[in-house]
Amino acid sequence: MSVLKIEKKILEKNDQIAERNRGIFLSHNIFTMNMLSSPGSGKTSLIEKTILKLDEQIKIGVIEGDPQTDLDAQRLNSLAIPVVQIITNGGCHLEANLVNDAFSKGNFTNVDLLIIENVGNLVCPAGFDLGENFKIVVVSVTEGDDKPLKYPVVFRNSSVMIINKIDLLPFVNSSIDQLSKNALKINPSLKIFATSCYTGEGLDLWCEWLKNQLNR
């Protein structure tokens, strides 16, 4: 009987490709964010509103990840920006090689900001580096304010949290305050925004902050 010491990271291949992606994004001076949330929290609406607000100031491109259909890419196509849809065929998360492939298919080299909309899922995507500058987690008030306590890894690994659909607060049993407190228990350095894509509340603050990240 012999024991072979290996000490090899299981996701080594993904991490290597993510590092390569990071180099590609840097060489084109592209700022990248990886957007995570449960299904239906309003990621695509937030992306639409962000593009509409910042369109004249910065060039934005989007990589869309979905288990099926290119409905989200179709929505964004009307905004005349570069969009590539990744269909994971049921797969629960994006991996670095899928993003690498999508990047080479799209006309992204001139964009300032690349938004990667991950598959709606608060568990699996949290562990996969795609080469992004930061992860952003979106949580809608309808999901309940205990979400961060139930899914701590994604909240710890993200730099920003957007609390979305705040126009629905009068109808649900959750509060921005409690949601923020719970998220900060997991990650005290989390930057928090509260938005409604329906009324437009909070979008200016979010877009202004995002734009400033590109100039840093």
Added chain:
Amino acid sequence: MHELSLAKEIISHVERIIPVDDLPKIQTIKIHVGEFSNIMPDSLLFAFNSLIEGTKLNNVRLELEIVALKVKCNTCQEVHSIKMNNFVCPNCNSNNLQLFSGSELFIESIQMNDD
């Protein structure tokens, strides 16, 4: 469900490291899985055992060592185990913490039968 991707990665790592004729000699693959890595051990074992069925790795046992979530406090410098949803130092109450362990996801060793 991403446990299936991880099981595939484990197998492809092992197939790269061990010569094909020696694959049936493998008895155990030992991996470290951090408590804070979002991995469900049973799902990973199920995916792994399903993938190796009928292959040269048919009899391999995947052994998981679960690594506890520990943080190092940047204020008092102590290392403590904490609960996953409350990042506060049990010693000084600071929330300025860095992950010390618990996000591991690596193959530690492969045990071979040399007979």
